[in-house]
Amino acid sequence: xxxxxxxxxxxxxxxxxxxxxxxxxxxxxxxxxxxxxxxxxxxxxxxxxxxxxxxxxxxxxxxxxxxxxxxxxxxxxxxxxxxxxxxxxxxxxxxxxxxxxxxxxxxxxxxxxxxxxxxxxxxxxxxxxxxxxxxxxxxxxxxxxxxxxxxxxxxxxxxxxxxxxxxxxxxxxxxxxxxxxxxxxxxxxxxxxxxxxxxxxxxxxxxxxxxxxxxxxxxxxxxxxxxxxxxxxxxxxxxxxxxxxxxxxxxxxxxxxxxxxxxxxxxxxxxxxxxxxxxxxxxxxxxxxxxxxxxxxxxxxxxxxxxxxxxxxxxxxxxxxxxxxxxxxxxxxxxxxxxxxxxxxxxxxxxxxxxxxxxxx
Amino acid sequence: xxxxxxxxxxxxxxxxxxxxxxxxxxxxxxxxxxxxxxxxxxxxxxxxxxxxxxxxxxxxxxxxxxxxxxxxxxxxxxxxxxxxxxxxxxxxxxxxxxxxxxxxxxxxxxxxxxxxxxxxxxxxxxxxxxxxxxxxxxxxxxxxxxxxxxxxxxxxxxxxxxxxxxxxxxxxxxxxxxxxxxxxxxxxxxxxxxxxxxxxxxxxxxxxxxxxxxxxxxxxxxxxxxxxxxxxxxxx
Numbered sequence: 105x106x107x108x109x110x111x112x113x114x115x116x117x118x119x120x121x122x123x124x125x126x127x128x129x130x131x132x133x134x135x136x137x138x139x140x141x142x143x144x145x146x147x148x149x150x151x152x153x154x155x156x157x158x159x160x161x162x163x164x165x166x167x168x169x170x171x172x173x174x175x176x177x178x179x180x181x182x183x184x185x186x187x188x189x190x191x192x193x194x195x196x197x198x199x200x201x202x203x204x205x206x207x208x209x210x211x212x213x214x215x216x217x218x219x220x221x222x223x224x225x226x227x228x229x230x231x232x233x234x235x236x237x238x239x240x241x242x243x244x245x246x247x248x249x250x251x252x253x254x255x256x257x258x259x260x261x262x263x264x265x266x267x268x269x270x271x272x273x274x275x276x277x278x279x280x281x282x283x284x285x286x287x288x289x290x291x292x293x294x295x296x297x298x299x300x301x302x303x304x305x306x307x308x309x310x311x312x313x314x315x316x317x318x319x320x321x322x323x324x325x326x327x328x329x330x331x332x333x334x335x336x337x338x339x340x341x342x343x344x345x346x347x348x349x350x351x352x353x354x355x356x357x358x359x360x361x362x363x364x365x366x367x368x369x370x371x372x373x374x375x376x377x378x379x380x381x382x383x384x385x386x387x388x389x390x391x392x393x394x395x396x397x398x399x400x401x402x403x404x405x406x407x408x409x410x411x412x413x414x415x416x417x418x419x420x421x422x423x424x425x426x427x428x429x430x431x432x433x434x435x436x437x438x439x440x441x442x443x444x445x446x447x448x449x450x451x452x453x454x455x456x457x458x459x460x461x462x463x464x465x
Numbered sequence: 466x467x468x469x470x471x472x473x474x475x476x477x478x479x480x481x482x483x484x485x486x487x488x489x490x491x492x493x494x495x496x497x498x499x500x501x502x503x504x505x506x507x508x509x510x511x512x513x514x515x516x517x518x519x520x521x522x523x524x525x526x527x528x529x530x531x532x533x534x535x536x537x538x539x540x541x542x543x544x545x546x547x548x549x550x551x552x553x554x555x556x557x558x559x560x561x562x563x564x565x566x567x568x569x570x571x572x573x574x575x576x577x578x579x580x581x582x583x584x585x586x587x588x589x590x591x592x593x594x595x596x597x598x599x600x601x602x603x604x605x606x607x608x609x610x611x612x613x614x615x616x617x618x619x620x621x622x623x624x625x626x627x628x629x630x631x632x633x634x635x636x637x638x639x640x641x642x643x644x645x646x647x648x649x650x651x652x653x654x655x656x657x658x659x660x661x662x663x664x665x666x667x668x669x670x671x672x673x674x675x676x677x678x679x680x681x682x683x684x685x686x687x688x689x690x691x692x693x694x695x696x697x698x699x700x701x
Binding site: 154156179180181182185186187189193195196197206207210211212252253256 | 587588590591592593594595596597598601602605606609610
């Protein structure tokens with residue numbers, strides 16, 4: 105296998121009537137998400153990468169170090185990885201502090217990802233340290249499990265739908281922690297999920313899996329704005345834009361990012377600071393188009409742009425448009441009827457209205 | 466006043482020694498076997514499980530009879546014993562230990578196997594992802610989490626060996642200080658119509674066993690993490 109940075113894997117795994125066959129390359133930084141519907145083979149893929157699955161035809165290397173090939177197999181406990189399982193998997197016979205110490209004691213000689221205190225502070229588990237897992241809620245357990253994975257000095261962290269077993273409120277809470285970890289610690293992660301929301305908030309790189317095959321992989325922005333891709337996002341189709349806050353309007357409680365000089369997006373101020381990096385998500389269903397500049401509308405974000413391409417959708421009533429605005433790609437879902445009425449064709453200049461901008465700071 | 470004769474004391478001491486030795490040896494040998502039975506997907510697993518459980522259903526005299534033949538000068542175990550210069554194993558203390566181990570095997574293996582099956586694969590995987598090797602994992606994760614199973618196994622193995630009779634009589638005979646255990650001693654008193662001594666020994670054994678089993682139950686109920694039934698049928 106060629107030496108390259110990041111996680112490289114080539115596998116062919118078979119079990120009964122299911123076959124997982126793909127080549128994957130996750131970059132050495134940021135969050136790489138493996139996305140796909142249930143039964144696509146995401147968890148199996150992640151377990152194969154970590155060495156938890158007994159797969160024969162499997163080649164895995166990380167930053168040039170061979171983890172598995174036809175000739176060799178590096179046992180899981182010797183790989184510099186952290187793993188978060190779907191359900192919180194703390195050792196029931198150890199207290200929270202002892203669970204963390206278990207990992208710390210067995211950490212290799214890699215540079216630490218963070219100190220004990222830092223991990224405890226990042227996940228806000230200081231009040232839990234003396235307790236036993238039996239007395240923790242699901243969300244608390246998962247936070248401890250994440251802190252524990254950080255303390256084993258991993259060079260990469262695998263997460264297998266870490267929010268799947270939690271309710272909505274806990275999901276949101278843990279997502280905040282994961283974003284903080286991503287921002288502060290800069291340890292690469294491979295994140296498996298079937299939730300477009302989670303992916304949109306966390307992922308930098310995306311691999312789309314379906315029925316054991318990789319449909320596409322690449323940086324999330326370029327992947328999400330592709331029309332030809334059969335990514336089963338459905339209602340969640342949309343793009344992600346990362347930018348810095350360039351203005352805050354205290355009177356109307358709005359904040360602004362600048363896409364290019366003179367072209368801005370306004371959205372609800374959630375207590376941002378100037379210059380703060382934010383990640384925003386614009387869903388295709390929230391974007392509409394107009395041939396003439398709309399006047400007297402309620403939508404503040406109106407920008408001139410260009411139609412790049414039109415693509416049919418599974419439902420015959422709608423159409424997905426790929427638009428180009430101020431250097432960014434956007435998707436818009438419009439009815440075929442309107443498209444016909446407005447006579448929209450590729451290459452045409454157009455006005456773009458963005459109804460709402462979801463923020464994932 | 467001395468309730469027990471010196472022969473009684475000798476039998477009590479021998480019985481405790483036998484039961485303790487058998488429990489320790491069975492825990493050591495039964496653990497890998499239980500591990501294999503809990504984890505293996507081998508097609509021989511059912512055969513091994515059935516063989517392990519066989520002493521449960523076999524009359525002790527049948528087991529004792531075949532063990533006696535095996536340990537005699539012409540039997541395979543006897544030949545091994547002779548080859549090591551230990552004499553034939555029949556009617557000896559080592560022979561009694563081996564026979565008791567076979568007789569009590571299911572009582573030790575099954576609680577451990579049940580505990581390991583209940584534990585599942587996940588804690589082992591978690592330990593591996595935290596950098597713990599197999600031996601480390603066994604002592605720091607598996608053992609603490611399956612402790613109730615091990616305690617059940619030790620107590621049941623001990624108590625069951627205390628109470629055996631048929632196998633001992635067949636394999637060990639009735640040699641004072643060598644193979645004469647409490648149960649055999651009681652039998653002898655009854656044969657001699659010495660009911661007073663028979664009562665004393667029987668009542669002692671009854672109370673001791675009851676206390677042991679009660680302790681085990683209270684312990685396993687007190688442990689809030691896992692509940693192991695004292696007995697679970699082997700899985701088909």
